[in-house]
Amino acid sequence: MARIVAGIGTSHVPSIGGAYDRHAQNSRDWKPLFDAYIPVRKWLADLRIDHVIVVYNDHVGDFTFDKYPTFAVGCSDGYDIVDEGKGIRPLPKVRGDFDFSRALCESLVSSEFDITMCARMSVDHGFLVPMHLCFDPNPDWPVTATPLEVNVLLHPLPTPARCYRLGQALRCAVESYPKDLRIAVIGTGGLSHTLQGPDFGVMDPEFDKRFLDLIERDPSALAQMSCRDLMESGAGSEGIEVIMWLVMRGALSASVRRVHRNYYGPMTTGMGLIALEETPGSGV
């Protein structure tokens, strides 16, 4: 049986990708971010992760607003890197697991999550930044992955409660999959940021720290909030993407152990990290 063994919440700020491509990880202002992921990479390697479900949002890289799904699942053997407007980043193509994606879609739809199924998807920084923070992509990604894309751009967005319940449905889907896969779920985005208007660049470190506390210990309190509540209590307009962390948290049990946490806000976005490990034998 497949099992979720780890959950990670992490920001996916695109400038992290730029710094990675320029090999600027050890520069003064980037080191506090990249150093936090060194033990995370080792922890994930020790956990022998086979497959990762990445809950992310596309930034009009692959999905355009002509037709915009609320939840979409990649169902392919691989996923190309998309050109977001600055050319294609030098990263290996992401390896998929079609059989797992197919079983995941069947289970989610039977759980009444009517996801959009995608035979072809290309991934942008929302997916890639968390992946190369958590895993070394050279010479090839050490894990297969399933992209799970969420609408956090075009309001109305799915509610935080819906995201949390999607996570619970993900867990059921994984546990009904017959192959012995060790799975990590990564919820991406946030933390607080606003990228438009006179409040461009406003961050709320107090909100971010409270969010990190609650996602670990009391996620249902976050799931009870509306998107507007979350934005106004400090996430900001673009920071509402933190609802994707609730998908990750919903897929984990109440008895997880927090193994890593980090916070850094150098420019315009609170960059958060939390790493949660399932204790063997824990139920939902």
Place this chain on the structure above:
Amino acid sequence: MITSQKVSQTFHTQRVTIFNLTQLHKGYKINEMCTSLRSSTNRAAYSADEESYMLRFNLSEREKELVRKRDWNGLINAGGNIYCLMKLGFVVHHGLYHMGAQMRGEDFETFMASRNGKGAR
């Protein structure tokens, strides 16, 4: 770690434009044009002749004027989505932080001086 007062001011939803179906409907052509800039061929065509490129996407005169002025708040109000507009920003050499400084009503240097770790960009 976070020390700058300018960084952590209070956020008000009244001060932002929530990108919803009404905004998308209003700004469809702007977003369609910006989205097309995912292709390097289209980026080259835009750089070679901005006016012809805007004509191809049938922008209104008002929309064209906002683009010519690189008026980012104006484009947001006209229904532009920030992630679409960023693709236009790349082509016209207005990076996100240049766009942001302008939207705050500051020059670039003032904005950067208000950040905690401006090397992280």
